[in-house]
Amino acid sequence: MRKWFQWAAVVSQLAVIAAMAWPREWALRTGQPTWIRTAPLDPRDPFRGDFVRLHYDISEVPLGSCSESLRKALDSRAQRKEALRVFAVLQMDESGVAKVQALLDREPEGGLYLRGRATGAWSEHVMVEYGLETYFTEQGQAVALERRPEGLPEKARLEMEVMIGSGGVGVIRSHRWSR
Numbered sequence: 001m002r003k004w005f006q007w008a009a010v011v012s013q014l015a016v017i018a019a020m021a022w023p024r025e026w027a028l029r030t031g032q033p034t035w036i037r038t039a040p041l042d043p044r045d046p047f048r049g050d051f052v053r054l055h056y057d058i059s060e061v062p063l064g065s066c067s068e069s070l071r072k073a074l075d076s077r078a079q080r081k082e083a084l085r086v087f088a089v090l091q092m093d094e095s096g097v098a099k100v101q102a103l104l105d106r107e108p109e110g111g112l113y114l115r116g117r118a119t120g121a122w123s124e125h126v127m128v129e130y131g132l133e134t135y136f137t138e139q140g141q142a143v144a145l146e147r148r149p150e151g152l153p154e155k156a157r158l159e160m161e162v163m164i165g166s167g168g169v170g171v172i173r174s175h176r177w178s179r
Helices: 002-030 068-078 141-146
Strands: 032-041 049-056 060-062 084-092 098-104 113-122 125-129 134-136 158-164 170-177
Touching (some): 002 158, 002 170, 032 098, 032 170, 049 141, 049 158, 068 113, 084 125, 098 113, 113 158
Antiparallel strands (some): 032 158, 049 134, 060 125, 084 098, 084 113, 113 125, 158 170
């Protein structure tokens, strides 16, 4: 009986870890690749290694793109300073980069969307975090991402390839510089 209990404890711990990792792993394997434009910030941390903090163009969503029910929810939560789960419906522009078409407080029936948290609303924009704001790199690569490579025009921007899986789960797969 005691041995069975030990095995059950080990299996349950492994099941919890697998349940936490599965949605992101599934998104990497089966998700739709989507390019999102960003700007790199803060290139390294001595304790966590080389990484780049990212601020996406889709992180600042105009209030006009929000559903009416989301605007009401944002007003009621603003006083309590709570983050609100949101879903950004994405649409590709002419260069193949995702833009926010609508920001909803409920999961859409279909289409391409990314799950995030509305962390606040300022003036005419809602600030949204998608859990994609940190990109870990190989040693020495974070500084290179902060600087634009030689030969690229001044307007060139860093773009992240995000695999978007079911439920709007996003996982960063790679990066490139815009054309």
